[in-house]
Amino acid sequence: MDALTLELLNGLSLFATLAIVALGLGIVFGLMGIINLAHGEFVMIGAYVAYVTHANGLSHWLSLPLAAVVLFVLGACIEVGLIRRIHRRPEVTILATFGLSICLRQAVELIFTREFRGVPNPVPGATRAFGVLFPTYRYVLIGIAVVVVVVTLLAFTRSRFGLTVRAIVADRDLADACGVRTGIANFCAFGIGAATAGVAGALVAPLGAIEPQAGLAYLPGAFLVVIVGGFNRLWGVIAGALVVAAVQTGVIHFYDAVWAQIASLALAVLMLQLRRVPVEGAAA
Amino acid sequence: MRFEARGLRSGYGSVPVLHGVSFCVAQGEIVALVGRNGAGKTTLVKTMIGLLRATGGQIRLGGSDITRVPPSRRVRAGLRAAFQERSLFSQLSVGDNLRLSGLPAPEHGRVLAMFGESLAGREAQRAGTLSGGEQKMLAAASALASTASILLMDEPTEGLQPSNVELLGDALAVARQQGRGVLLVEQHLALALRLADRFIVLEKGEIVDTGTAGEAGLADRLSGRLAL
Numbered sequence: 380m381d382a383l384t385l386e387l388l389n390g391l392s393l394f395a396t397l398a399i400v401a402l403g404l405g406i407v408f409g410l411m412g413i414i415n416l417a418h419g420e421f422v423m424i425g426a427y428v429a430y431v432t433h434a435n436g437l438s439h440w441l442s443l444p445l446a447a448v449v450l451f452v453l454g455a456c457i458e459v460g461l462i463r464r465i466h467r468r469p470e471v472t473i474l475a476t477f478g479l480s481i482c483l484r485q486a487v488e489l490i491f492t493r494e495f496r497g498v499p500n501p502v503p504g505a506t507r508a509f510g511v512l513f514p515t516y517r518y519v520l521i522g523i524a525v526v527v528v529v530v531t532l533l534a535f536t537r538s539r540f541g542l543t544v545r546a547i548v549a550d551r552d553l554a555d556a557c558g559v560r561t562g563i564a565n566f567c568a569f570g571i572g573a574a575t576a577g578v579a580g581a582l583v584a585p586l587g588a589i590e591p592q593a594g595l596a597y598l599p600g601a602f603l604v605v606i607v608g609g610f611n612r613l614w615g616v617i618a619g620a621l622v623v624a625a626v627q628t629g630v631i632h633f634y635d636a637v638w639a640q641i642a643s644l645a646l647a648v649l650m651l652q653l654r655r656v657p658v659e660g661a662a663a
Numbered sequence: 664m665r666f667e668a669r670g671l672r673s674g675y676g677s678v679p680v681l682h683g684v685s686f687c688v689a690q691g692e693i694v695a696l697v698g699r700n701g702a703g704k705t706t707l708v709k710t711m712i713g714l715l716r717a718t719g720g721q722i723r724l725g726g727s728d729i730t731r732v733p734p735s736r737r738v739r740a741g742l743r744a745a746f747q748e749r750s751l752f753s754q755l756s757v758g759d760n761l762r763l764s765g766l767p768a769p770e771h772g773r774v775l776a777m778f779g780e781s782l783a784g785r786e787a788q789r790a791g792t793l794s795g796g797e798q799k800m801l802a803a804a805s806a807l808a809s810t811a812s813i814l815l816m817d818e819p820t821e822g823l824q825p826s827n828v829e830l831l832g833d834a835l836a837v838a839r840q841q842g843r844g845v846l847l848v849e850q851h852l853a854l855a856l857r858l859a860d861r862f863i864v865l866e867k868g869e870i871v872d873t874g875t876a877g878e879a880g881l882a883d884r885l886s887g888r889l890a891l
């Protein structure tokens with residue numbers, strides 16, 4: 380029973396991590412139809428923000444809003460300087476964001492070198508709950524991730540901005556012809572997508588090594604979540620993260636991590652076949 | 664505010680559709696644009712709102728050249744279109760469609776009531792689940808609910824039952840009384856003859872005839888043009 384509880388908590392932790400990492404990807408893909416291959420690098424830069432915050436003697440918790448601000452500005456600059464010029468050509472955005480991911484990795488390497496960095500766990504130790512000991516920081520991570528994801532989704536579904544976003548997703552040309560400032564919505568969406576990735580990076584920073592290639596590890600998982608959850612419904616990110624986390628945790632429990640990855644990929648392929656959604660995304 | 668097209672040219676890719684169209688719509692008047700299928704009426708509306716690029720000529724609104732201005736800025740400058748197809752957000756609710764026109768929620772009931780009982784009290788319903796005629800009425804209501812000075816209505820009566828055509832006509836007449844200008848694109852003459860102050864006949868992307876309400880023999884002449 381304790382082993383099952385522990386697996387459930389591990390699954391919950393994985394779900395929270397996947398959801399917050401995939402959220403930005405879901406926003407950018409769902410709204411703008413852009414497959415952002417640099418999304419993992421946004422997560423990696425968020426982790427570096429946590430590292431710099433710690434290196435300057437500041438609280439780790441400060442790194443969360445800092446990462447949001449830094450990545451919002453970076454994402455907004457990328458939208459203005461690059462994405463805005465090519466966003467109606469999906470195949471070009473794939474190549475461009477792939478190139479961008481390399482540039483971002485190299486830039487971080489130039490600044491911080493390839494040396495592995497780390498951030499100490501701000502909440503060390505474990506907490507006994509439901510009969511098992513579980514790292515306290517992971518409880519905190521689950522709580523913060525859930526709050527960030529739910530607040531972001533509510534902002535996109537309940538606010539006036541959210542309404543304009545849903546209008547753009549439904550029909551970009553008609554939204555334009557109704558006076559919706561699609562350019563500003565794109566700018567904000569890319570910025571918010573990058574900002575949530577930054578928060579995710581800062582949040583997971585204490586759990587592993589921080590290095591320029593770290594973002595590569597997050598990209599496949601985020602895409603799996605978005606594919607499984609659906610392309611044009613942001614709430615699908617939660618459903619996708621839940622399903623992927625359940626599959627991975629379950630397969631790891633009975634087999635191993637390799638089979639878990641295979642099962643997740645098979646699930647993604649199945650979902651793509653069932654939906655038959657074109658690669659260029661739902662917003663197109 | 665005056666809306667004007669001067670020598671407007673447009674088309675799809677390398678296929679030209681409009682060949683130098685010129686006309687104007689002033690505030691407080693309804694101008695009917697009539698023509699048969701394929702005359703270029705919808706192309707003209709899409710070009711005027713900015714969804715299609717003008718390949719020549721000028722579009723002016725209130726004295727300013729808006730030919731190269733994106734659609735959203737044209738709308739904010741006072742222009743609004745209701746399209747023949749894809750005229751509303753079918754995945755959004757009736758209320759959300761009206762909110763996107765800038766109409767606050769407390770006003771929704773009043774605007775929907777302009778179109779009789781069929782849309783009343785259905786703000787929460789998904790627009791895509793309305794009947795074809797109700798969707799056309801909602802699209803017209805969304806355009807009329809905006810604060811635009813100039814309305815471009817592309818075949819708003821298509822698929823409407825006669826009683827709703829009457830209601831729509833009344834709503835357009837009210838818009839004229841409010842000082843708004845309306846370009847009413849119609850293939851069927853009855854409503855146009857009832858409402859319009861002036862007429863433009865479009866044929867193969869060119870204006871081939873014009874007329875003024877009350878002109879002798881106008882109805883027969885327009886019918887003849889459409890029947891050719």
